Amino acid sequence: MSWTDERIEALKAMWEAGKTASQIADELGGVSRNAVIGKAHRLGLQARPSPVKPNEVAAEPAAAEPVAAAPEPDVAPWEEPEPDPEPEPVRAAPPAPAAVPPTPEPKRDAEPVLRSVGPGGFVRQAPGEQQPPIAPAPPRRLVPAKPSPEIAGKTTLLDLNDRVCKWPLGHPGEPDFHFCGEKVNPGFPYCVEHCGHAYQAQMPRRDRRPPPPLPFGGPRVR
């Protein structure tokens, strides 16, 4: 079997629809799942979560700010916060904000702290002693709000077609979640602007810097 236009079209459609390579291979028939994946890559579509692709852990030692680290609300990788100069979804998987467990306890030796009790029975705090760091509440809103007027005039999932930009704005499940909806950059699932975010030049692998040797704080490669 060869890759006719129809078959390529079908492949694209199913790939973007989230079908797995195996499913696509089945439905197309006459090709292996490897063939499908290979073709998909050659076609340039490959923005999909891979089990094997680690999601770029920003494991900066972060030795700075000892305790004051703000839990960073919820900013999905694909979202475009107004003030942020660079959302850069790059080629990362949308649904992977990598929830970091709170673990507030600033490692302090279990050294018994001596307190004195004041006249009224109040416990006196040592000057430097902070009250228990409030556990950051889970920021994610997992359950969708009811459908609402916010969405009016917006491009919803149901409005998606081959001609509009599929760049998501906001968080899935939230009432105002929608898609860009601009006219697409022909041949791409996104408009010109979002193509600029989605597709960024990659250097040949062999020229790329392997991450391991970075001691810390290395330049964020993106």
Next chain:
DNA sequence: CCCTGATTCGC
């Protein structure tokens, strides 16, 4: 083991 997608490399 099964699944997944990514990558490599001879054709």
Next chain:
DNA sequence: GCGAATCAGG
């Protein structure tokens, strides 16, 4: 360009 072989995480 193609896809089997291989890799590697879930």
